[in-house]
Amino acid sequence: MAAVTRTPLIAGNWKMNLDHQQAIALVQKLDWALKDAKHENGSVEVALFPPFTDLRSVQTLIAADKISFALGAQDLSVHDSGAYTGEISGQFLAKLDCRYVIIGHSERRQYHDETDAVVAAKTKAALRHGLVPVICVGETAEDLEKHGASAVPVAQLEAALEGVAPGADIVVAYEPVWAIGSGQAATPEQAQQVCAPLRAVVADKLGADAAAATRVLYGGSVGASNIAGFMREPDVDGALVGGASLKVDDFAAIIRFQKHIGV
Numbered sequence: 001m002a003a004v005t006r007t008p009l010i011a012g013n014w015k016m017n018l019d020h021q022q023a024i025a026l027v028q029k030l031d032w033a034l035k036d037a038k039h040e041n042g043s044v045e046v047a048l049f050p051p052f053t054d055l056r057s058v059q060t061l062i063a064a065d066k067i068s069f070a071l072g073a074q075d076l077s078v079h080d081s082g083a084y085t086g087e088i089s090g091q092f093l094a095k096l097d098c099r100y101v102i103i104g105h106s107e108r109r110q111y112h113d114e115t116d117a118v119v120a121a122k123t124k125a126a127l128r129h130g131l132v133p134v135i136c137v138g139e140t141a142e143d144l145e146k147h148g149a150s151a152v153p154v155a156q157l158e159a160a161l162e163g164v165a166p167g168a169d170i171v172v173a174y175e176p177v178w179a180i181g182s183g184q185a186a187t188p189e190q191a192q193q194v195c196a197p198l199r200a201v202v203a204d205k206l207g208a209d210a211a212a213a214t215r216v217l218y219g220g221s222v223g224a225s226n227i228a229g230f231m232r233e234p235d236v237d238g239a240l241v242g243g244a245s246l247k248v249d250d251f252a253a254i255i256r257f258q259k260h261i262g263v
């Protein structure tokens, strides 16, 4: 596999939290916190995933204040336009300068019955509109007991990438369902043991160069105190952060992981 440097990606999934006014306040505070700490912007990419109704406000603020955060959405429709009440097209997201879109989050799989086929269709819809899909995969506690850690996430990623063109620009997020919102994160070693086979799936489906360039994130109860451990692993290139991304000081500390990782 070709040797490339992958810029770490720290992504904040706000889920169904913060209205557009609260969103503006949080983005401003986060920007100030990082500036106060003299954080070096280019060393880490930061992406925010607000609710749909906040996107326009956050986009406007980021552009006006030249804040270097990337914008992403939490979901998109498999369709491009038409009679699909309540759905949001990838083309609308691209028009709002979204770079990323989360696909197949375990909460979508669990509460909205999103199957692997839907996740695959959404992955293609994102790519069709020039968005980078952040494809979430992960095993439940029951899966872990029955099949071990990597079997289910590997199968989910294989399904999501079915028919995707070689070289596609994607992000993979390994999120053990048992770790999400539980306060009980996987260990860095457990994360590495799954992220490495996930990168191998990308190599198999999209080619060695794509696999070397693809960021594989860990998600599930990431906080300021455990991020450094994950970032030391060779196949973990960042984090998808839920709860802690709503707390300015915690999220700023996660973004500044290089200060406490010893690199």
Ligand code: PEP
Pocket: 013, 175, 179, 180, 181, 182, 183, 219, 220, 221, 222, 240, 241, 242, 243, 244
């Ligand atoms: C998530 O839901 O993607 C997530 C990682 O949540 P938390 O960080 O709160 O566990």
